[in-house]
Amino acid sequence: MTLTKRIIPCLDVKNGRVVKGLHFESIKDAGDPVELAKKYSNEGADELVFLDITASDEQRETIKDLVQKVASVIDIPFTVGGGVKSLEDARNILLNGADKVGINTGAVKNPKVITKLMELFGRQCIVVAIDTKRNYDTKDDVTIFSENDEKFWFEIFIYGGKQETGIDAIQWAQKAERLGAGEILLTSIDKDGTKDGYDILLTKSIVDSVSVPVIASGGCGKPSDMVNVFKESNVDAALAASIFHYEIHGVKGVKTYLKEKEIPVRL
DSSP: OOOOOEEEEEEEEETTEEEEEETTEEEEEEEOHHHHHHHHHHHTOSOEEEEETTTTTTTOOOOHHHHHHHHHTOOSOEEEESSOOSHHHHHHHHHTTOSEEEESHHHHHOTHHHHHHHHHHOGGGEEEEEEEEEEOSOOTTSOOEEETTEEEEEEEEETTTTEEEEEEHHHHHHHHHHHTOSEEEEEETTTTTTOSOOOHHHHHHHHHHOSSOEEEESOOOSHHHHHHHHHHHOOSEEEESHHHHTSSSOHHHHHHHHHHTTOOOOO
16 A cells, blocks of 8 residues: 655644744745635645744743634644743643654753653654755765765754754654654755755665654655655655745645645545
8 A cells, every 4th residue: 555645734833823934034924824724625635744944942831822712723733843842841842732753952962852752742743953064174084975066964053043053864764763753754954945956865865774654854845845755755744834824825725736646645
């Protein structure tokens, strides 16, 4: 049986509004999270991701009341991330209606928290988010890639893409899986908001290095970008924001297009 590929709209939330940026910067308004969530759920999105993008940077918890409001208008799996550092943070998110918890900065700062979360809530609830970009200053202990005669590696960034870590993305994905991650949400900061397609090399490399499901994120501008990432990397799910928020394409239309291109999706 072929597993269907998931299409996941993403709500990046700042100050209670959905926003969209370029390379995690130049943020602009994209609408009301509750209205958008309801629309995407009704249109046939497979899941929804809600990221409180400034929670870690501002050292605060995720906006719980907003999570609750979104959860009340949708009937699809719902992942929430932003500012998760502890079991209590995760419990609050799940109690307010989320099905899965996304953790990025908190996991990099304290990797053991992944195992604790997995033991308490189950592996299927734990999504480790990886924000990464290419670093052209190569070093010995990282996975080196080559493209267009340039050598680089993929470095992990935390605090909403503001702080580099010196950590190799491939190694971190494998470690996160060993510690208990049930899924990886992989975002290319280089591609974020560009609308010129996913980073296929990055996505394929992570998919090939772990056995848990991987969600591709960063760069989707048109339905054919999703076809490319599914066909060229065998990723489990494609996440997108701009393509849906600005009424460029509806979820249903995108899924119909994917079906026509022989990508197995749930219509």
